[in-house]
Every structure is written in structure tokens, then in C-alpha cells.
Amino acid sequence: EAGVAQSPRYKIIEKRQSVAFWCNPISGHATLYWYQQILGQGPKLLIQFQNNGVVDDSQLPKDRFSAERLKGVDSTLKIQPAKLEDSAVYLCASSPGYGDSPLHFGNGTRLTVT
Amino acid sequence: SQQGEEDPQALSIQEGENATMNCSYKTSINNLQWYRQNSGRGLVHLILIRSNEREKHSGRLRVTLDTSKKSSSLLITASRAADTASYFCATDARDTDKLIFGTGTRLQVFP
Numbered sequence: 001e002a003g004v005a006q007s008p009r010y011k012i013i014e015k016r017q018s019v020a021f022w023c024n025p026i027s028g029h030a031t032l033y034w035y036q037q038i039l040g041q042g043p044k045l046l047i048q049f050q051n052n053g054v055v056d057d058s059q060l061p062k063d064r065f066s067a068e069r070l071k072g073v074d075s076t077l078k079i080q081p082a083k084l085e086d087s088a089v090y091l092c093a094s095s096p097g098y099g100d101s102p103l104h105f106g107n108g109t110r111l112t113v114t
Numbered sequence: 115s116q117q118g119e120e121d122p123q124a125l126s127i128q129e130g131e132n133a134t135m136n137c138s139y140k141t142s143i144n145n146l147q148w149y150r151q152n153s154g155r156g157l158v159h160l161i162l163i164r165s166n167e168r169e170k171h172s173g174r175l176r177v178t179l180d181t182s183k184k185s186s187s188l189l190i191t192a193s194r195a196a197d198t199a200s201y202f203c204a205t206d207a208r209d210t211d212k213l214i215f216g217t218g219t220r221l222q223v224f225p
Contacts, residue, residue, distance in 0.1 A: 004156070035215075042118070042202050042215035043157070056212060091156055100145050100164065100206075103213065105156030 002026065004106035006092050012112045018080035021109045025073070025094030031055075032069055033103065034077050035091040043091055049075065050097060082113045118203045118216025126222040133190040135219040137203030138183075144206040146179055146186050147213070151200045160188075160201075165208075193223045 005024040013019050025032050030051050035043035046065065048055040052072040060067070064083070069075040079086055089110050093103040121136045137146070145164045149157040163170045163179045163186070170177045176189040190197055203216045 033213075042217050045212060045214070048212070056210075093156075100162055102147060102159035102162060103149075103157070105149075105158070107154070107156045110154075 004092055004094055004104055006090075006106035006109055008109055009107065010110050010112075012114065013082055015084055015113050016081040018078065019082055019111060020076050020078045021090050021092075021111075023075045023077070023092030023106060025075070025092070026104055028096070029094035029104070030072075030097035031095045032075050033093040033095075034067055034075070035093065037089045037091055037108070039088070046077070079111075082111075084113050087111055087113045118205055118214065120201075120203060120216045120219045122219060123217070124220045124222070126224065127193055128224050129193060129195055131193055133193050133197070133221055133223070135188045135201050135203075135221070137186045137188070137216050139186075139203070139205045139216075140184065141205075142208040143181070144208050144211070146177075147204045147206070148175075148177060148186075148188050149202045149204060149215075151202065151218075153199075157202065190221075193221075195223050195225045197221060198223045 032049045034046045037043045046060045047057040047067045049069040052069045067077045089108040091108045093105045095101045095103050118137045118139045147162045148160045151157045161172045163177050174191045179186045200218045200220050202218045204213050
């Protein structure tokens with residue numbers, strides 16, 4: 001099966017600019033996650049979707065971050081305006097959404113904010 | 115917030131040796147999972163152990179879980195240079211049903 005696709009792989013922007021990341025999950029996976037991974041740390045959950053509804057966005061900085069999941073398939077994560085501390089890898093993951101199903105991760109987008 | 119703390123933060127061994135990583139967590143869990151992350155890549159699921167299980171094996175991997183101590187360990191036997199990666203534990207918290215990742219152990223295996 002095709003894996004989780006993310007684009008772009010790398011992005012460099014200046015602070016106060018906006019940026020968007022795209023994710024295409026594994027076909028048929030109901031649950032989609034966005035994680036932020038700062039260098040040297042573990043991934044931190046930003047938002048979790050079940051189909052096209054938000055299950056958890058408690059750690060999403062909603063004043064600058066937004067996310068949507070189009071028709072319960074692809075998802076975009078946007079940052080506007082970006083801050084220096086947003087420099088991180090943004091990982092998208094998906095899972096079938098039932099039982100103990102593990103997460104399948106994409107390779108991430110490495111964001112550098114200068 | 116991160117639920118799990120891993121120990122050690124970094125580990126260097128020779129090929130053929132065993133590598134042991136430990137994970138401690140704070141709240142009750144449904145299951146605990148271990149993931150591997152190669153440099154510049156996403157995480158890959160290795161193994162899952164449920165809260166009512168004490169030990170699980172998968173190839174060269176052995177995972178133990180002690181819910182009374184809120185801790186888990188991952189043992190990689192007969193390590194290979196290709197095992198060089200960061201390893202993360204992740205807990206499926208019973209109260210929130212969220213998967214929370216630990217801080218990770220960076221493993222370096224020298225040929």
C-alpha cells in the first residue's frame with residue numbers, strides 16, 4: 001500500500017510569513033493526525049481528525065495555526081503568521097481508527113523560520 | 115505535554131551487542147507502543163503491548179511492561195548498524211485516548 005504522503009519536504013520562510021503543509025493519508029484511514037517535532041524532542045500532537053471532524057485540537061495554537069481535512073481525506077495545516085519557535089518538523093500520520101491500530105507516519109515537512 | 119520519559123537519552127554500542135531502552139510514564143494506559151525514527155524520516159511502528167500484557171516479542175525485539183511501576187523497556191538483541199535510529203515510546207492514555215510520545219533514545223550502533 002502507498003504510504004502517507006507529505007509535501008513539501010522542506011520550507012524556509014521569514015517570521016510573520018504564512019506557510020501551508022499538505023498531507024495525503026493512506027487510503028481508507030479514518031483518523032489523521034498532525035504532530036510537531038522540535039529538534040531533539042518527541043512528536044507533540046497538534047490536532048487529530050476522525051474522518052473530517054476534529055477529535056482533539058487542545059494543543060493547537062489556534063491564534064496562528066489552522067487545519068482542515070477535505071472530504072475526510074487530504075489535510076492541510078497552515079501557520080499564519082509564523083514565529084521563530086515554529087521551526088520544527090511537521091509530521092502527518094494516519095490510522096484505520098479502530099482498536100489498537102498503530103499510526104503510519106509520513107516523512108514530514110521540515111520548517112525553518114528565520 | 116509529553117507523557118513518557120526515556121532513558122538513556124543516548125546509547126552507543128557495538129554491532130552484536132544488545133541495546134536496552136527504558137520508558138516511564140505517568141497515567142493509566144490502554145497500550146504502549148514503540149516507534150523507530152531514522153534521521154530525516156517519519157516514525158515507524160515497531161511493536162505494541164497492551165496494558166494486560168507483561169512481555170511481547172517480535173523478531174529481535176523484546177518489550178516488557180510493568181503497569182505497577184508505569185514503565186516499559188525495549189530490548190534489541192544482536193544489534194546491527196542498521197538499527198541506528200531514535201526510538202520513542204508512545205502511550206495510549208486511558209483517560210484521553212490520545213497517543214503521547216516520549217522524549218526518545220538515540221541509539222548508535224557501530225560496525
